[in-house]
Amino acid sequence: MSDRVTNTGYDEWLDALAAGEGFYLASPEGHGSLPPRRVCPHSGSTDLSEEPLPDVGAVETFTVVHVAPPSFAGEAPYVTAVADFGPVRITGVLVDVEPADDEIPLGLEVEADVETHGADDERVVVLRPA
Numbered sequence: 001m002s003d004r005v006t007n008t009g010y011d012e013w014l015d016a017l018a019a020g021e022g023f024y025l026a027s028p029e030g031h032g033s034l035p036p037r038r039v040c041p042h043s044g045s046t047d048l049s050e051e052p053l054p055d056v057g058a059v060e061t062f063t064v065v066h067v068a069p070p071s072f073a074g075e076a077p078y079v080t081a082v083a084d085f086g087p088v089r090i091t092g093v094l095v096d097v098e099p100a101d102d103e104i105p106l107g108l109e110v111e112a113d114v115e116t117h118g119a120d121d122e123r124v125v126v127l128r129p130a
Contacts, residue, residue: 009036014123018114022053024088032087056130057085059108064099071118083110083127092125093117 013035016022024032025048027040032051039046062081065072072078079094081104090112097104110127117124 011123014114014125017053017112017125018123022112023050024053024085025049026051026087030087034088034090051087053088053112054086056109056111057083057090057127059094059104059106059110059127060084060089061106062094062104064101071120071122074119075117079104081110081127083112085112090125090127092127094128095126096128 013023024034025037025040026032027043027045028047029040029043029045031040031042031045033041033048037048040048059081060083062079064077064079066077068076068078077099079097079099080091081094082089082091092112093115094104094110095115109130111130113126113128114123115126116122117126
């Protein structure tokens, strides 16, 4: 395992994702996980490698947030979704869609990116229709 893999934190992962260089950590057994991580949560392996994140994922589930935490209150309603990117699943704010409770199609193809949201301009993962 390289020093970069063992030292990559969430902020560094967000930087890479924002730069179009998203990645995940792969174990020799084929499991994927996201940083920060030193051990595969499935196999316990410490031999992790950095692999390119697939360009497109598919929405598996979502929820429409109507009552947001204080720092995101001005953005409600918004959609939080979980998308399958092959070896990993990524949770993010689904943008460029109307947040109707039943109009987000499961399987919608999305790309992962980073934007600032909320009253504090917090960096968050966003999922945008591909």
